Amino acid sequence: MRIAGRKITLKTVLLYAIVITVTLVMLMPFAWMLSASLKLSRDVFAFPIEWIPSEPQWQNYVDIWTKIPLALFIYNTSKLTIIVTLLQLLTSSFAAYAFAKLNFPYKNTLFLGYIATIAMPWQVYMVPQFLLMREFGLNNTHLALICLQAFTAFGVFLMRQFYMSIPTELCEAARIDGMNEYQIWARIMLPLSKPALSTLTIFTFVSTWNDFLGPMIYLTKTELKTVQIGLRMFISQYSAEYGLIMAASVVALIPVLVVFLSLQRFFVEGIASTGLKG
Numbered sequence: 001m002r003i004a005g006r007k008i009t010l011k012t013v014l015l016y017a018i019v020i021t022v023t024l025v026m027l028m029p030f031a032w033m034l035s036a037s038l039k040l041s042r043d044v045f046a047f048p049i050e051w052i053p054s055e056p057q058w059q060n061y062v063d064i065w066t067k068i069p070l071a072l073f074i075y076n077t078s079k080l081t082i083i084v085t086l087l088q089l090l091t092s093s094f095a096a097y098a099f100a101k102l103n104f105p106y107k108n109t110l111f112l113g114y115i116a117t118i119a120m121p122w123q124v125y126m127v128p129q130f131l132l133m134r135e136f137g138l139n140n141t142h143l144a145l146i147c148l149q150a151f152t153a154f155g156v157f158l159m160r161q162f163y164m165s166i167p168t169e170l171c172e173a174a175r176i177d178g179m180n181e182y183q184i185w186a187r188i189m190l191p192l193s194k195p196a197l198s199t200l201t202i203f204t205f206v207s208t209w210n211d212f213l214g215p216m217i218y219l220t221k222t223e224l225k226t227v228q229i230g231l232r233m234f235i236s237q238y239s240a241e242y243g244l245i246m247a248a249s250v251v252a253l254i255p256v257l258v259v260f261l262s263l264q265r266f267f268v269e270g271i272a273s274t275g276l277k278g
Contacts (some may be wrong), residue, residue, distance in 0.1 A: 006081055020211045030253075031051065033246050033249055033250060035051050035052070035053065036243065037059050037060055037243065037247035037250050038056040038058065038247075039057055039243050041239075041240070041242045041244075042278075043205050043240040044243060060247040065245055066235075066239075067244060068228060068230050068233045068234070069222070070248060070251070072175055072223065073156060073225055073226055073229070073230035074227050074251075076142070076224060076225065076226050077224050077252075078255070079142065080142055080145055080208060080215075081205055081208045081255075082202065084146060084148055084208045085204045086131050086205045086206065087146070087149075087150040087151075088149070088151070089171055089197055089200060089202065089204070091155070091156075091170075092151075092159050092200060093159050093185070093189070093190060093193065094185065095156045096155075096156050096160035096163050097163060097184075100159075100166075101161035101163060101189075102251055103172045111156075112159070114156065115156070115157050116156070118153050119179050121182075129219060137187050138218075139218060140218070140220055141218075142164065142219075142224065144218045145214055148171060149214075151212050155200050158196060158199065158200055159193065159196055159197075162196035164210070166189065166256065168277045171184050171188070174187075175187055194266055195266040197266075198263040199266065200265035202259060202260055206256055206259075206260075209252075209256055210254065210256075211228065212228040212229065213273075215228065216229055227248070231252070234248065
């Protein structure tokens with residue numbers, strides 16, 4: 001079979017069929033969530049599924065702002081997410097530059113020790129962290145979450161692997177021209193590392209925005225809570241307003257989609273390039 005001068009083989013057809021099938025399976029939960037957000041709670045789990053509601057409940061998207069202080073929760077989540085993302089980009093890129101381009105005693109040992117913390121589940125040390133934040137008087141503050149999430153071993157690993165692919169001769173030439181290490185990091189390494197920075201931005205933004213357990217542990221005041229905790233407020237003692245939960249989930253998903261679509265052109269390049277050298 002030929003199309004526009006190209007020979008289409010059975011292998012190619014099967015490959016595209018598999019990709020399309022997997023894509024549809026991945027998109028199905030999001031389609032169901034969007035459909036459920038326009039239904040009454042009693043109709044959400046009706047079977048067979050009515051993908052396009054005959055009577056869309058657009059009022060759900062109005063009620064979510066009045067039933068709970070959703071605007072405040074989105075503001076809190078946005079503040080935490082932006083601050084944590086910026087801090088992780090700063091600390092990760094800065095530490096990664098030292099591990100990739102500077103020489104100091106026990107560099108590799110320190111790097112391996114730091115990266116090894118990735119293998120330790122957060123649940124193992126979340127109680128000591130909570131006790132530490134309580135001793136510092138940071139309970140019921142956003143600062144506790146910011147301090148705990150400002151540093152990430154994964155971000156250092158990601159950035160360091162990308163920096164390893166940048167020729168060291170660039171740094172040496174900059175030093176000969178009189179640049180110090182801070183200037184080399186800011187003027188040479190950062191502009192060249194946009195793919196890795198974009199990848200880290202996506203990972204950090206999504207994980208911080210969707211974080212539930214951290215805010216649940218440290219934040220008890222309503223005015224401090226995040227959108228993920230706010231979704232739980234639609235669940236009462238005897239029932240759950242699933243239509244409102246799905247509507248609020250759609251709204252909460254929008255910022256994540258915006259960030260991903262804005263940076264996705266760098267995403268694949270950043271993932272591919274981090275494994276070139278190590």
